[in-house]
Amino acid sequence: MLTIFLVEDEMIELSLLRDHIDWAGMGIQVAGTAKNGRKAWEQIQLLKPDIVLTDVRMPIMDGLQLASLVQANFEWMKIVFLSGHDEFGYVKSALQTGAIGYLLKPINRAELSDVMAKVRDEVEKENLLRISRHVLIEKRVEELYRSGGEGREQSWLDLIRIDPRFELKKYVTALIRGDRSCAADIQPTLRSLLSANAIEGFVIKLNEREWLLAVPFEAGADYECNWHELISAIKLAHDRSVIIGIADTAAALNRAREMLGEARRAAEESFYIGYGHMIHSGQAREGTDTVFASEDALLLKELYAHDRPAFLSRVEHYFETLVRMRASRQKVQEVALDVLKVIGTACAKLEDQAKIEIGEQHEWNREMLELDTVPNIMSFLLELAARIGRYFEERGQDRHLLLVREVAEHIDKAYAEALTIDQLAAKVYISPNYLRALFKEKQGCTIHEYLTNVRLSKAVELLADRTLKIHDVANKVGYDNTSYFCSFFYKTKGVTPNEYRKKYL
Secondary structure (H helix, E strand, C coil): CCEEEECCCCHHHHCCCCCCHCCCCCCCEEEEEECCCHHHHHHHHHCCEEEEEEEECCCCCCCHHHHHHHHHHHCCEECCCCEEECCCHHHHHHHHHHEEEEEECCCCCCCHHHHHHHHHHHHHHHHHHHHHHHHHHHHHHHHHHCHHHHHHHHHHHHHHHHHHHCCCCEEEEEEEECCCHHHHHHHHHHHHHHHCCCCCEEEEEECCEEEEEECCCCCCCHHHHHHHHHHHHHHHCCCCEEEEEEECCCCCCHHHHHHHHHHHHCCCCHHHHHHCCEEEEHCCCCCEECCCCCCHHHHHHHHHHHHHHHHHHHHHHHHHHHHHHCCCCHHHHHHHHHHHHHHHHHCCCCCHHHHHHHCCCHHHHHHHCCCCHHHHHHHHHHHHHHHHHHHHHHHCHHHHHHHHHHHHHHHHHCCCCCCCCCHHHHHCCCCHHHHHHHHHHHCCHHHHHHHHHHHHHHHHHHHHHCCCCCCHHHCCCCCHHHHHHHHHHHHHHHHCHHHHHHHCC
16 A cells, blocks of 8 residues: 655645545555645655655745655655645646646545556556666675675676665675574564664675675764664574674775675674674684693593582683684684593493483584584583583482582582572582472572571671671671661561670670
8 A cells, every 4th residue: 555645734624635535445545744844854754655745835845845855865756736726836846846746726536536546657667666676786786795806896887877876875784693503594584673773774695694784874873772683683583693793894885895804704703702792893803823732631630530610610711711812713623622532531431321321422522513602612511521520429429419519518608699599500500490499308498598597697607796887797798788688687586686796795
């Protein structure tokens, strides 16, 4: 259905036009109305109707001035004028501005229907031309980003021949790279976001995991907000994480290949920082091939000694160093294979059932080489080492009790911190719900009760030091809110902290 915008300075006539014409019967929907050209122009820029039906003579900005603005900015938009019988001079000027027709007041419905039928034909022709023209433009733009040499030069000449304005337009280029979690095509989502933000950009699918986005450069535009919105929208629509690499250079599309190269270098940072980020080409760091040798003997000793925390800590140290160095993908994989070799050696004598449950080295190697980021590689190694470490522990001990003890020991040391069940569960590589159940079973109380008891015990000790104020004691045992601490203390001990200090200490 076509859309029309109505402009008439007489309120009664405007209401009649809007409410008493069978626009739907002509396949037209009223997009908006205004009483003068200036107000109309503000809305037309936002609504972009197919047709503007405007009075010729109006205050503030007349129909001729409005038509000139429309034709200069939206040459495809069709103008129809309304005029009185004594305004032939205006009508003649109106037709010279590119209007498709005019109607005399009062409006004859048959004439209106005939004019709108003519307008519909013109709009449909214009739409076909616009679609064909847009397809040609998109094809040339894609060629500029993909090709080089003479082919690129010819594509550029063809593009500015179709629309000379491209010679002066600058574009921002972004490369969007998706993780391997799914094969969803995010191109429709990208196009929808451009449309929703009224951005006339280009979306090009480079391969199954990469898409290119080129948007017109505007000084002062908040592109950062758009990039973050894009990352969130893709995650929400496709459950797929992406990284967006952005070229710092904004230039005309004859430099498309160079801008794509910058954006690609930025996107390569996904190997080091993972997905769910945006990064500019100026933030990308050069890699290094500095030799980085893993200390196999020490790793092996720690694994055999069942010192799982030390082993995991050393693995984390290796990969944090590799990221800081921006070591090459090959070097990172070499170190990972070294660590897998150490783990494999330690597990060489495990019984067959353990190998079925945990896997064997050739399986680990294959799975690791399929991972495409350092965070994923490190997580894979840490999880594997944790599984094996727990296996060693449970051969002679209740591993569930060990996990609970480890959590309790951490609470004993870190009671003053803002501890959460998610943090505690992450330390022992199990889910929060599973940890809650285990802790209750092995310790005889909930994690919250245990933490509360530890904090209460520490608070009583600190109250003995009369140089400490009550809010100091509260802070030292993990409570930022002194009132809450006093309330909790009173409910537990039956007296306030001050009263306890005076009465018992």
